[in-house]
Amino acid sequence: MTVLNTTIRRWSRFASGLLLASAALCVPLQAQVPAPEPASPAAQAPAVPQDGPPAGDGALDAARVDTFLDGLVPYLMAQGDLAGAVVTVVENGRVVTERGFGFADVAKRTPVDPQTTLFRPGSISKLFVWTAVMQLVEQGRLDLDTDINTYLDFQVPTKGQPITLRQVMTHTTGLEERMRHLIVLGPDHPDTDEQYLKDWVPEQIFAPGTKPAYSNYATGVAAYIVARISGQSFEDYAQAHILGPLGMQYASFQQQLPAELLPHVANGYRLGSGDAWLAEKTTAPGIGGLYASGGSMARFMLAMLNHGELDGQRILRPESVAQMFAPQPAILPHLPRMALGWMTSDTGGYDTRSHGGTTLFFYSWLYLVPERNIGLFVSTNSAGRDAAGSALRAQVWERFVAEFLPQRPIVAAGPGVDADTARAHAAALARVSWQSTRRSDSSYLRVVNLLSPVRIHPQADGTITVDGQKGLNGQLLRWREVAPWLWQEAHGRGLLEVKIEDGKPVYFSAGPFASVFGYEPFPAWRSPGWLRPALLVSLALLVLSALLRVGGVFVRRHYGVAAPVDARGLRAAQTLSITVLLAGVLAWALYAQAISAPGGVADYRDLPLLLVQALSWLGVLAALVLVWVAVRKPATWPRLRRFGSWVVALAGLVLAFVSWTQGLLTTGVQV
Structure with missing residues (x-):
């Protein structure tokens, strides 16, 4: 893992x-x-x-x-x-x-x-x-x-x-x-x-x-x-x-x-x-x-x-x-x-x-x-x-x-705000996962947004920091609110500004790159705030299930115990589906490594991408099979096994949902 x-x-x-x-x-x-x-x-x-x-x-x-x-x-x-x-x-x-x-x-x-x-x-x-x-x-x-x-x-x-x-x-x-x-x-x-x-x-x-x-x-x-x-x-x-x-x-x-x-x-x-x-x-x-x-x-x-x-x-x-x-x-x-x-x-x-x-x-x-x-x-x-x-x-x-060049004094962009306002505004920004306006949105590269969202973090001294925004010393820049929804770099000239609509932050940008891109919230239904942890937990559960199944084979061999015969087909379908889902994740990981060489994204071959996309579609089918197994499970299965069938089914559905929302099911080689 x-x-x-x-x-x-x-x-x-x-x-x-x-x-x-x-x-x-x-x-x-x-x-x-x-x-x-x-x-x-x-x-x-x-x-x-x-x-x-x-x-x-x-x-x-x-x-x-x-x-x-x-x-x-x-x-x-x-x-x-x-x-x-x-x-x-x-x-x-x-x-x-x-x-x-x-x-x-x-x-x-x-x-x-x-x-x-x-x-x-x-x-x-x-x-x-x-x-x-x-x-x-x-x-x-x-x-x-x-x-x-x-x-x-x-x-x-x-x-x-x-x-x-x-x-x-x-x-x-x-x-x-x-x-x-x-x-x-x-x-x-x-x-x-x-x-x-x-x-x-x-x-x-x-x-x-x-x-x-x-x-x-x-x-x-x-x-x-x-x-x-x-x-x-x-x-x-x-x-x-x-x-x-x-x-x-x-x-x-x-x-x-x-x-x-x-x-x-x-x-x-x-x-x-x-x-x-x-x-x-x-x-x-x-x-x-x-x-x-x-x-x-x-x-x-x-x-x-x-x-x-x-x-x-x-x-x-x-x-x-x-x-x-x-x-x-x-x-x-x-x-x-x-x-x-x-x-x-x-x-x-x-x-x-x-x-x-x-x-x-x-x-x-x-x-x-x-x-x-x-x-x-x-x-x-x-x-x-x-x-x-x-x-x-x-x-x-x-x-x-x-x-x-002659030094010019740093001028505050505003008179400042009271501590309660600063904390409230910082908390409002921290609740949001942000994505760049400059992005690939209709191809598999959308998954980058899920894996690398931008978050804003309130600090104890009343400032905020933003993921990835660092100064020349390699440290995260600290921003202090100098006017409502306007922050200035601590000891610097840079500004960070937030656009508010209906009382909610809907856009922000900062520093020299503000002229060419900014950040907006993810839609709630695919926000990394909940989807990324759900993805990692689901992967862990599927890997654990696969390890338990492999371990069970060796344990039965060691003790000379035959595998249960009841609902053998359902168990086989479940095992195959888990294998397909994990194979799809592994295939995307290997594909990512394959294109990580310079020029790789711009110059990839069509066939490998089509193959991993096909595996994603098979993964969706595998998730549906896991749900079918959970519904059809026999009453003779132990309670823990019946509960586990629903756990792996939900984990499979999470992976299928990620594939759908992150462009992994796109057909063709657009990127």
Whole structure:
């Protein structure tokens, strides 16, 4: 049983992690690796040179920035077992520094060259899709508020009103997550963007414009629209209208890179001390398929900070850039909003525009502070130990702002609430099991929500904590209520806000990722609050029953006692049904392990999934047989055996109910 529980938990962590990875939402708030201990000299931010300019005077000193990065990045890489990293910083129309750390190829000891080494920025690629969309809007060939289906040769479902490009750019399409064909291994893999976009169109689980739910699929649709309207593949369009004009020589959306770029690709690693993996292929390249060096990303940052122009080459009008940077309406007014394709956030009191990117092996983030004309790009080519890649990109940015920009005081977002109100509100939130608005809801991946619900926990000091929301020190963040249904991070700027309807909490979100997803309650009939314990108890009872039956065989053999002959058929049916149910659970666990390799969910084979789905259907039949046995049990059975027949029947019904409610009975290979 312990092994089974461990396997299920591993599958839950894997699937949840991959969903977040594909969205590039491992934001600083969720960093999992503890910050370096202050006592460690290597972890200390370097002291300001006595003859250097004061921090934040508007002219970053390259030597100071290099010293800062040299003291921080190698330490974090060593702590997290990362192979290589790149950091570029720009300010006021110039490149301040471009730094490479570690190795692009560990086996060959090839160092990272910030100018030429190609990293995989992941979902930062989406910024180029939005740039392309805005270019076509400028030309009058696209409209942000027109039904996207008017631009397509297939139909995306809608709930009551059409989906628009504005909703695509703000991740409010309401579409569920789509995994199959998303990221596969090997640049020559046969999967295509047509397969990703057309072989199964995901369902719309919210009305468009009502809730944020980060959508890779919707971005893929936007890139496809760019291709259809322009008459070029997105890869060629981006090269001709963005990468080429900006002089991004070491950048490409081609998944099979041109020969001149191939020698410059950084290998991807799970751990820097481990083996390199095949190159990742994003079948719809606009979602996350960019290859780019740190130097090339610096040119993109310079262009965006300069209102769409670099070295006399204009990719966007100033008003288009301003429109992209402008926050859009949000469901929770106090939290960071989504701009047109850019995430907004507060870093050290500075209004930031950014986007993250996470692939299977590369962790990246691009940050802009328009008011200071500063940009920073950071990327690693390894996931690292305990998501160290995610922690590094967060710590580099947070510490950079603290070191080089004038400190701004933390301002309370409200006057506070009385202790009784805080306790009552915390208790109301704690009674609810929450699920992310960004989820796969019509396939077997729904089971992830059952296995990994989000819970809110009241603390003795009047604060609350939320599962998974950690600071840079690896500890759960504590939130204190500063106004009714509004919490502020203790000793920080982050906010958590709850939406109330009819006196009940119906939605909450927090921190930088509030612009792209939030949390809503599970329906009571399939809430993990009761269903997950029921599942575990039922599994334990079925395993115990199976062990007792096997043990009974050996005991009878030892004592030479014959098996009872009364109702032998019922006992056999009961034993077979229990075996089928446990075999189905084991099959799903083994299937989860089989797809846990990088790219596994996106690139699974059809037959194994169809087989485990068939076993789930047999499990439903087996549960009904157990009920039939419990009803037909003979009076000659001992009372304990008759009671036990109902116990295993109820346990079987719980497993059948889980299969039905969690998508394990879906037929076909949609995911």
